[in-house]
Amino acid sequence: MRRLALVLAGAALLLSSCLPGHQNTIRIGALFPMSGPQASLSGQEYAGVRIARDFVNADGGVAGKPIELIARDLTVREDADARVAALQRDGVQAIIGTYSSSLSLPASSAAARRGLLYWEAGAVADQVTGRGLPLVFRVGATGHNLGTMSSHFMASVIAPRLHRSPGSLRMAIVEEDDAYGRSVGDAARTEALAEGIQVVTTVTYVAARPDWPRVLDAVGRVRPDVLVLASYIPDGVSFRRAMLRSGLHVDALIGSTMAECGPEFGALLGADAIGVFASDRPTAGFNPDALNAAGRAMYERFAAAYRGRYRSDPTEESLAGFAAGWTLFHYVLPAAGSDLSATAMARAAQALDLPAGTLANGAGIKFATSEALMGQNVRAPSVIWQWQGVRHSVTVYPPVFATGVPILIPLPR
DSSP states (O other): OHHHHHHHHHHHHHHHHSOOOOTTSEEEEEEEOOSSTTHHHHHHHHHHHHHHHHHHHHTTTBTTBOEEEEEEEOOSGGGHHHHHHHHHHTTOSEEEEOSOHHHHHHHHHHHHHTTOEEEESSOOOGGGGSSOOTTEEEOSOOHHHHHHHHHHHIIIIIHHHTTOOGGGOEEEEEEESSHHHHHHHHHHHHHHHHHTOEEEEEEEEOTTSOOHHHHHHHHHHHOOSEEEEEOOHHHHHHHHHHHHHHTOOOSEEEEETTTTTSHHHHHHHGGGGTTOEEEEOOOTTSOGGGSOHHHHHHHHHHHHHHHHHHSSOOOHHHHHHHHHHHIIIIIIHHHHTTOOSHHHHHHHHHTOOBOTTOSTTSOOBOBOOSTTTTTBBTTOOOEEEEEEETTEEEEEESTTTOSSOOOSSSOOO
């Protein structure tokens, strides 16, 4: 996938330097970290967006006009305004991005200030669509969704398997100290309390310089039964290793998207990942019964295209990118008609009402209009995975998405 990221970065540079006349095309900006440590996973998300673009163009475009993606590399939040301004000068009608919550927040703010539609393909921090910005939309799940699912799974599945009541479980939450980590942690805490689970501690850390002895000492002192971790990939891996070295044991460990869910977590940890759960968005291999006829046909078309190009099954990131891109390109742009102003596209998005299972990742579409959730898709799905073998994960919850059942409860080590 790192090779894929390099290919995408090269394509972005080619697009930015050799753009044809665009009076007969629909220009969409694409902001992703195409270099640096996030390039591998963000490249997969952008690959999904590109496949969605290719499908729409192959099907005749939007009222006969092809969609043209104008890509810019965004790796640090300080560059967001300049990248958005450059895309606006290039004549884009909307911007899709950015994979990372830390990049999405400034990029979406900059787009909204400049009167551009912003379409989030992957970032999960609640604040992306929690600011009352009428031109900002997100198709996928939020940190709130993932944190809530973690605690609900603890109460409804883990507790009975441990022959315990939810009220007897003691939960610790460890969260990275940024908008993404806090979104997941806050929701996990709120749902745990609603389910009757005791939250005995919340410990924060900074991903760039985690102090695991301090974190694990704080967790160990309260002797939790279960633990929810909101982390990124390197710190998620190092936390699990530090946890094992310290001898800290819990009966269940649930991580969240960005770390425990990604293939790199399983590849780096091997057997040490087995038994760990992850609260995440759907990826390849979920139960096809979660899809209606339209969703199943689109998933099969996407999966075939992705396998043909990249010689692997679709990843969580690529599926999220495709679902977001397909919604914008196939549903929103045609509904907006000849008026591709940001306000017209936003009205078209708000009018969508698609049942669950319509998109290739199992989502439906209905965007919230309240200020607290404005632009958030309230039919975005989230699931629980479990690592059940070396580099082998299985979707285990909710039942409509599940292809297996939870095992290794309590966590062996």
